[in-house]
Amino acid sequence: MHPALSVIFFTVTSGAGYGLFILLALAHVFGIGDPLTVGEFYTAGILSLVMITAGLLSSTFHLANPKNAWRAVMRFRTSWLSREGVFAIAFYPFAVLYMLGFYINGLELGVPCILFALIGALIALITVFTTGMIYGSLKTIPQWSTSLTPANYILLGLASGATFFTAIRALAGSEVGTIAALAVALVAIAAIGKVIYYFWIGRESITINTATGFTRAVVRLLDTGHTCDTFLNREFGHTIDCAKVGLLRGVVYLLAFALPIILLAMIATQNGGSGLALLAAISIYLGTGVERWLFFAEAKHVVNLYHGRQSC
Amino acid sequence: MKLGLVIDLDVCVGCHGCAVACKQWNTSGTTGPLTDTDAYGAEPSGVWFNRIRSYEVGDYPHNKTVHFPMSCMHCEDAACVTVCPTGASWKRQEDGIVLVDQDKCMGCNLCSWACPYGARELDPASGTMKKCTLCIDRIYDERLPVEERQPACVLTCPAHARHFGDFDDPESDVSRLTRERSGYALMPEMGYKPTNKYLPPRQKRTVDTSDVARGGVRDKLKAWVNRVVAR
Ligand code: SF4
Ligand code: SF4
Ligand code: SF4
Numbered sequence: 001m002h003p004a005l006s007v008i009f010f011t012v013t014s015g016a017g018y019g020l021f022i023l024l025a026l027a028h029v030f031g032i033g034d035p036l037t038v039g040e041f042y043t044a045g046i047l048s049l050v051m052i053t054a055g056l057l058s059s060t061f062h063l064a065n066p067k068n069a070w071r072a073v074m075r076f077r078t079s080w081l082s083r084e085g086v087f088a089i090a091f092y093p094f095a096v097l098y099m100l101g102f103y104i105n106g107l108e109l110g111v112p113c114i115l116f117a118l119i120g121a122l123i124a125l126i127t128v129f130t131t132g133m134i135y136g137s138l139k140t141i142p143q144w145s146t147s148l149t150p151a152n153y154i155l156l157g158l159a160s161g162a163t164f165f166t167a168i169r170a171l172a173g174s175e176v177g178t179i180a181a182l183a184v185a186l187v188a189i190a191a192i193g194k195v196i197y198y199f200w201i202g203r204e205s206i207t208i209n210t211a212t213g214f215t216r217a218v219v220r221l222l223d224t225g226h227t228c229d230t231f232l233n234r235e236f237g238h239t240i241d242c243a244k245v246g247l248l249r250g251v252v253y254l255l256a257f258a259l260p261i262i263l264l265a266m267i268a269t270q271n272g273g274s275g276l277a278l279l280a281a282i283s284i285y286l287g288t289g290v291e292r293w294l295f296f297a298e299a300k301h302v303v304n305l306y307h308g309r310q311s312c
Numbered sequence: 313m314k315l316g317l318v319i320d321l322d323v324c325v326g327c328h329g330c331a332v333a334c335k336q337w338n339t340s341g342t343t344g345p346l347t348d349t350d351a352y353g354a355e356p357s358g359v360w361f362n363r364i365r366s367y368e369v370g371d372y373p374h375n376k377t378v379h380f381p382m383s384c385m386h387c388e389d390a391a392c393v394t395v396c397p398t399g400a401s402w403k404r405q406e407d408g409i410v411l412v413d414q415d416k417c418m419g420c421n422l423c424s425w426a427c428p429y430g431a432r433e434l435d436p437a438s439g440t441m442k443k444c445t446l447c448i449d450r451i452y453d454e455r456l457p458v459e460e461r462q463p464a465c466v467l468t469c470p471a472h473a474r475h476f477g478d479f480d481d482p483e484s485d486v487s488r489l490t491r492e493r494s495g496y497a498l499m500p501e502m503g504y505k506p507t508n509k510y511l512p513p514r515q516k517r518t519v520d521t522s523d524v525a526r527g528g529v530r531d532k533l534k535a536w537v538n539r540v541v542a543r
Contacts, residue, residue, distance in 0.1 A: 001425075064419025065439030071398035071416055081422055082397035139391065139502055140428045206501065212380065213496050213510055217370040222377060225328070225364045228355045231433040235424065302499065303430040306365055306382065 001141065002238045003296035006061040011131055012160075012288045014055025014088075015153060018124040019161020021048040021095060023179075025117040027165065029109065033178040036107065040172045044165055045099050056088055080137050084130040087123055094120035128157045135295075142312055143201040143299045152197055155190035156256070156288055162186045163260055163277075163284045170267060170277035180268035180277070184261055187284065191257035194291065198249060201298065204311040211305035221308030236301040248294050256287025313407040314479040315446055316386050316507030317466065318486045318495055322514045324473040326366050326379030330465035334362045334383070334444070337464035341449045343414055347437040359433045361444040362465055369513075378513060381474070383465070384431035384444035385498070385506030386410050392423040392432060400441070407478075408507060409446045417441050428502045451476070479507060 024044040028036055060066050073089070075082040094116050101113035132150025139145050162183035169176045209215045226233075263280035266272035300312040338361060339346045348358035362383040369376050386403075390410050393401045400416035401423050403409070412423075412432075417440040424432040424441060432443045447463035450456065460467065466474040477486035486509070489495060495509035527535070 062420070063439075064421075064434055064436070065417060066419075068398060068400075068416060068418035071400070072418060072420070073397070074399040075394075075397050078394040079397040079422075081395065081420065085397060134395075134422070137395070138426055140426055206499070210501060211499050212367060212369075212378075213498060213512065214367075214369045214378070217374075220368045221365065222368050223326075223366040225331075225366070228357055230357060230363075231359070231424075232430045235421065235434075236430075301425065302428045302502070305499075306380075306430060 001296045001299040001301060002235050003293045004062055006058045008289060008292045008296070010055040010059035010062070011153070012055075012285070012292050013058070014052045015128055015131070015157035016160035016164060016285060016288070017048045017051030017055060018091075018128050019157040019159070020044060020051065020164045021124050021161070022121045022158065023161045023165040024048065025098070025121040027179065029114050029117050032182065033169070034175045037172060037174065038107065040169055040174065041102060041107070043172070044168050045095075045102075047164070047168070048161075049095060052088075052091070080130050080133040084127060084134060087127040087130055091120060091123045091127055094123060125154065128154050140302050141299045142205055142302070144295075146197075146200060148193065148197045148200060152190070152193050155186070155193045156291065159183070159187040159190040159256075159260075160281075160284045160288055163264065163281050166264060166267065167274070167277040167281040170274035173274070176277070177268050177270065180264045183280075184264045184268060187257055187260050187264065191253070191261070194252070194257070204300075206302050206305065207311045208305045208309065211302065224307055232303055233307070236303050237307065238297060240297045245294070245298060248290055252287055252291045252294065254287070255283045256291055260284040260287070313481075314388075314507055315407045315409060315451070315477070316479055316486065316509070317383070317446075317463070318475040318477075318489050318509050318511060319381055320471075320473040320475070320489075320493075320511040321378050321380065322473075322493075322511060323471045324364075324379040324381060325471050326364055326377075327470065328364050329468050329470060330381055330474060331360055331362045331364055333464040333468035334447075335360060337447065337450065338445065341445065341447070343412065343442050343445055345435075345437075346442065347435045349436060359435050359442050361431075361433075361442070363430070376513060381465075382429055382431070382498075383508075384410060384427075384446070385429055385504070385508040386444075386446060388505035388507060389503060391426040391504060395422050395426045397422070409448055410443070411445060411448070412441050412443055414438065414440050414442075428499050428504060429506070446476075479509075 027033055060069055063069055072082055072085045076086050098116035098120050101116060129150050132153030135144040136149035166176050166180045166183045169179060208219045212219050260280040260283050263276045267277055302312045305312055335346055338344055346359040350356050364379055364381045366377060366379050369378050386408055390403055393403050398416050398418050400413045402411060419434060419439040421434060432441050435442050451461050462476050466476045475485050475489060477484040479487055490509045493511040495511050497506045497509060
């Protein structure tokens, strides 16, 4: 699949933004770690909303006819993309009400504020799930058609959100031991999910034989029927060689998982300062970007079988 | 009704006539134009509802060239329709034709991702998704003579490799052909239940040449001269 930068930026940035909001709401409501300061609350809250909004706006650059984008909420009953749109919109009132409640009451948590925070966090989680399901529900792309896809989206969103949250609190000079330890756990779980995914997509199950119906003989492409690029080639024809996949997976393991885990663990054990936390956040953000690029680049749409691929 | 096409792989000669006729008819039809970019330049590209690929099946000497036209299969379980967030993609209840409402499409490409058969192409000029309409603006046009109320690709095919009809009617041409010639659907494991069916190439008797009389001295001389002169 063609890795479109607008979609990569969207899924990575808004995923981290939703993760950050979830962590903020949970830490606030359940009092995880040291009590929040007002500054931390606003920084985390506003940053999460900015990231989510920037991501959603970027996703509209991917549309060829954005003037009809408002119609995307119409097919809620069948389309995961539509559901994503609906939940993304439904998230805003709760997030804003939560922040507003904070503005009015300060750090004192009232019942409505707790409700807005928890419902907002739940909708944020569902939104990331729906994003994953857009890809996970496509049977035409065997590498995506697995429940590991939405799981990875959620785990990576939470892991980056937790890392961002740790960085914000550390930069504000708070005690972040507990929250950093939580972040280490979330990044480690995300890493396990991704390793399983990379093993799982190794198999190729659909062949040129069932695609053409000639199941008792070798089938080779003689002619694609076109002389220059087509929509199908540009959208689905993207290929990547094994060496590059190996290299980039290494980058993902390093930037998205290993480095953040080491840095966060150092912070959790009081061995590092806020600079390391910032580094961890930058590292996981870039690492997730590479991870998302690979997610698209490694996906093989079955239409490639008609263009001569033997299996997908 | 369940309208669709039967494509006879035994007789298709790979002339691309159906693709050209389709482009000609539909570019001024309901979902036209089928925009071309750089049409006279070095990298011509454009929207097609119908594409023909050619394959070699089997190994020499038991190999065969098969030409393979593909357009929308008007699937019964069309995920291209269910994934569409705007409701632009829809499947008609009365005859099963899958269409894209050009006024509603936002050009997100998701339906083309959901189609296993490469039947949908985005028009860069309008920013909307386009696909085979089963020539809905021909088959129901009562101003056309009855025999012309067929898709452009079917009418034009010089080899009669394409047939159009109602699969719900067991006595229709397409049902009969599918039954008698073991018509099959492509990539059935996807579970889309394509309406269009493909007729496999027939097994042909091999012509034995071992008993053909070998030429006399004159023929051999002629053959030798031909070879030498060609060089
Ligand atoms: S062939 Fe593709 S575009 Fe046509 S109905 Fe089936 S899935 Fe949809
Ligand atoms: S490109 Fe258009 S028809 Fe296809 S899924 Fe998106 S909105 Fe629907
Ligand atoms: S039925 Fe009509 S639109 Fe479809 S491939 Fe044939 S000519 Fe094109």
